[in-house]
Amino acid sequence: MKKKSGDFFAALKSIILPESNDHRPANGPVTNNVILKELLDCFDNSCKRESVGKSLLFNMHYLIILHPEVYEERLPSLPIIVKEALKAFYNNLKRYRKNYDELSPVSFHWHFRFAPGTDFNQEKISIEDVRVIGMLTGLKPAGSGSNDRHNTAKVTMKSKATNVFDKMDINLDVLRHLHFAENGTFTVKFNPELNVSNVAVTNNTVQKTARNADAGLARIECYMADTSKEVVYIMKDTEIVIARKEPENLGYSNYMLIESAFVSNPHARIRWNEAQQSFQIASFSNNETRVNETVIAKSEAGEPRWFDLNDKNQVLLNGMVTLTLKQL
Incomplete structure (x- = not known):
């Protein structure tokens, strides 16, 4: 078959310009920057969806599910990912609040919980997948009085079909097989000055802050x-x-x-x-x-x-x- 005259230029364009501005090619490895980007996308989506009137609202609780191999590989980097995520969140809040009268954080702390898993919400978690679930105030504790009809949580999550973040319900049963270990859990006090430069995100800080939050x-x-x-x-x-x-x-x-x-x-x-x-x-x-x-x-x-x-x-x-x- 004779090639079309535009094929050469199309091929040249594809070499010079990448097809996507994502941090990785399709089915590429999960790097620290990939996890960071997924967190930032989820946060930005919540600012648009949760804000009301002149009050800027946003997700402050995040569950991040990774393939077990990726989780083990990325475990030493998780505190830095959290710190970089908070820097990005605060920078975006500084830009967004110009259009609002006030920030309205609904929690006293940011919460990040990483866990390994091979499936979630009837979908397989492959070695190339990152699943970020964002919430305003976190999941209700077990035994809090909710019945079976309300054993769900309204979350911000990316649909695999559309590859965009959306607001949806998840059944809390899908989280039961996930192990949110202490060394993958981070709680950092919200800073109204929108500055994270002096915050050390470590597990020792997490445990101390978590006890204060529980009080x-x-x-x-x-x-x-x-x-x-x-x-x-x-x-x-x-x-x-x-x-x-x-x-x-x-x-x-x-x-x-x-x-x-x-x-x-x-x-x-x-x-x-x-x-x-x-x-x-x-x-x-x-x-x-x-x-x-x-x-x-x-x-x-x-x-x-x-x-x-x-x-x-x-x-x-x-x-x-x-x-x-x-x-x-």
Whole structure:
């Protein structure tokens, strides 16, 4: 067959210009830069999907699944990959926040959990694969009260069919066979100044920081006058949602769910303001919300109006549910 006249120039173009700007060719080896790029793509996708109104939201929890051979090979490099990922995250946040009024991190820490695996979500993990799963606040712990219908998590994950990151549900059972070892787990405190240059990402740092995260930021004591019940909630995320306990809310780890018809869905948000070193509350309910004797004006979801919430202040929801915040 006679060659077409454009074949020579097409071949020359393919030599000079690579077909893809990825860090590796198709079916190429998984390098440190490949893992870093997958993390950054997942993070950038979450900034676009999770942000609301003038608040910039983003994933802060990441599960990274590698083929066992790759995991063992890359294990010594994982702390550096995490540090470089945080540098890239912070650099992008500095650029993105020009279009937003505020950063709204939903956790006090970044979490990275690496694990070896040969299959995930009914897909084989080959030696050329990297599976990055991103979440806002992490998975709910086992025994947290969710039923089988809600034994799933909403995550950011790349589809093998489309090769783009998307928001999807995964069944938590697919994670049971994965071993998230201590030396592949990293927890780093979020820096509101968006700087990671002085942070040493090591396993010793991880263990110390993880214990602080488990202790929580505040203890919220809840009394429901309509049922005379008392419950205690430990606030571990930098921002939580106060809402009525309904089936659609059971999959969120940063929701404080209250079993009372007098609580709206959602009713309010409480956040830790790192810059001011104080707690704040915003109300979204048509029903009254008070801090001590002050009525809090209702906010729109995309434009929260924050009110200072001091240690041992009492919050009264709809005249029936009392919350007492105690800083830890």
